[in-house]
Amino acid sequence: MMRTVLLRRTLALALLLSAAPLATRAQTVPSATDSANIRRIYNEALAQGQSYENLRYLTGQIGARLSGSPQAAQAVQWGQTTMEKLGLDRVYLQEVMVPHWVRGKPEKASIRGDKGKGVSLNVAALGGSVGTGGKLRAGVVEVQSLAELAALPEARVKGKFVFFNRPMNPLYVETGQAYGEAGDQRRSGAAAAAKRGAVGALVRSLTLAHDDLPHTGTMSYQEGVTQVPAAALSTMGADELSQLLKADSKLTVELEMSCQTLPDVKSYNVVGEIKGSKYPDQIITVGGHLDSWDLGQGAHDDGTGCVQSMEALRLLKATGLRPERTVRAVLFMNEENGNRGGLKYAELAKASNENHLAAIESDGGGFTPRGFNIEAAPSVVRKIVAWQPLFAPYGSGLLAPGHAGTDIGPLKGQAKALVGYDCDSQRYFDIHHTAADTFDKVNRRELELGGASMAALVYLLSKYGL
Ligand SMILES: [Zn+2]
Numbered sequence: 001m002m003r004t005v006l007l008r009r010t011l012a013l014a015l016l017l018s019a020a021p022l023a024t025r026a027q028t029v030p031s032a033t034d035s036a037n038i039r040r041i042y043n044e045a046l047a048q049g050q051s052y053e054n055l056r057y058l059t060g061q062i063g064a065r066l067s068g069s070p071q072a073a074q075a076v077q078w079g080q081t082t083m084e085k086l087g088l089d090r091v092y093l094q095e096v097m098v099p100h101w102v103r104g105k106p107e108k109a110s111i112r113g114d115k116g117k118g119v120s121l122n123v124a125a126l127g128g129s130v131g132t133g134g135k136l137r138a139g140v141v142e143v144q145s146l147a148e149l150a151a152l153p154e155a156r157v158k159g160k161f162v163f164f165n166r167p168m169n170p171l172y173v174e175t176g177q178a179y180g181e182a183g184d185q186r187r188s189g190a191a192a193a194a195k196r197g198a199v200g201a202l203v204r205s206l207t208l209a210h211d212d213l214p215h216t217g218t219m220s221y222q223e224g225v226t227q228v229p230a231a232a233l234s235t236m237g238a239d240e241l242s243q244l245l246k247a248d249s250k251l252t253v254e255l256e257m258s259c260q261t262l263p264d265v266k267s268y269n270v271v272g273e274i275k276g277s278k279y280p281d282q283i284i285t286v287g288g289h290l291d292s293w294d295l296g297q298g299a300h301d302d303g304t305g306c307v308q309s310m311e312a313l314r315l316l317k318a319t320g321l322r323p324e325r326t327v328r329a330v331l332f333m334n335e336e337n338g339n340r341g342g343l344k345y346a347e348l349a350k351a352s353n354e355n356h357l358a359a360i361e362s363d364g365g366g367f368t369p370r371g372f373n374i375e376a377a378p379s380v381v382r383k384i385v386a387w388q389p390l391f392a393p394y395g396s397g398l399l400a401p402g403h404a405g406t407d408i409g410p411l412k413g414q415a416k417a418l419v420g421y422d423c424d425s426q427r428y429f430d431i432h433h434t435a436a437d438t439f440d441k442v443n444r445r446e447l448e449l450g451g452a453s454m455a456a457l458v459y460l461l462s463k464y465g466l
Helices: 002-028 033-048 051-062 070-085 147-149 175-195 235-247 299-318 340-351 378-385 386-395 444-464
Strands: 090-102 108-112 116-121 124-125 135-143 161-164 200-204 230-233 252-256 261-276 281-291 327-334 356-360 369-376 399-403 415-423
Touching: 033 135, 033 386, 033 444, 051 070, 051 261, 051 299, 051 415, 051 444, 070 090, 070 108, 070 261, 070 299, 070 327, 108 235, 116 235, 124 378, 135 147, 135 200, 135 235, 147 161, 147 175, 161 175, 161 235, 175 200, 175 230, 200 235, 200 252, 230 235, 235 252, 261 299, 261 340, 281 299, 281 340, 299 444, 327 340, 356 444, 369 378, 378 399, 378 415, 386 444, 415 444
Parallel strands: 135 161, 161 200, 200 230, 281 327, 281 356, 356 415, 369 399
Antiparallel strands: 090 261, 108 116, 108 252, 124 230, 135 252, 261 327, 369 415
């Protein structure tokens, strides 16, 4: 009898163990049909993909498109027309007021030593910075961090440029992590410097590359604190300045920048939609940001995210895989210096009581896909991770919790899942926010594979929900 009971128990346990994964599989993991449909999506992208040619137009014919610029307005028109040509169910604009900062004449900077010798530096004003009002010449104090600055005696800082020279940490495999960590100097260095009586901030570019390209990016001031100019130095320039400072702590830097902030400008998010066949009220957003910094062509940041998002909808249409839930491609305005478009999108979604299932963003460049970063409750993350076998054959199977994206960030709490397109990150920060972020840096197949992986995820979300 003992043996029988034991045997029964063992059998029950075995049944339970084998039944559990089967039940999960039936709900979320995909059939052979899904696998075949996803193959069709990739086939269409690899043989007939249109995102690369769309990107060629956006970067080549329109180019850089900083918020408030005429090029940003042109890009809105282009986005609308391009989506209308896809024959979507609805294409529309969402009005949003955006900041309008202009760089003005190319910046100039040079180092002056005690013997009067000048070395010129490649610099770029940080976005949002005030100008110098002519030539601004001052001594320099170098620091590695905001904390080091805060600990310096006032006399060491007053009347000088604070030179923030902490490099990005090369030891992380994911470069975005190093970018995030080093970013405080760029974002709030000028305000911290001004608080201590400095006249400006010079910030080492946020890149692991050692070259002469300055990397711009957003910065902000603090209410009640004097607004002092802030410029990015190339990594080579930063190293040179640091070395010269060691030999001559009395050297000066002369900086000339004519950037300024003009009144806000009316702009738009561009939205294209395919209505869900079964659950039209449930919305899946897939997007990138249409604005870019003004120095390059905004190719990897974030032209690629825009064309991939539109391509995801085109791929569903071209393969006849009509989504069961509503799918929206959104080209967000003003990610770079305000995130007003992302905020507006979430605000309107809330005001209309929309039901957002998931939002996907591609804003890490158009490099070889790896997978997706997921921000959601653990149970929701598990559902998405269960689709891993469908992505693995395409090298896109890294599905894990992680940062999703800035534009979709404001949807947190409104959408069940926020998802970031994850691609190889080794080259992104070489060109990020520089004159080198141009179309020629984008590889056609990498870009199209990324769009296909986004379309495949949209397909699964639209079929199974979360
Ligand atoms: Zn971006």
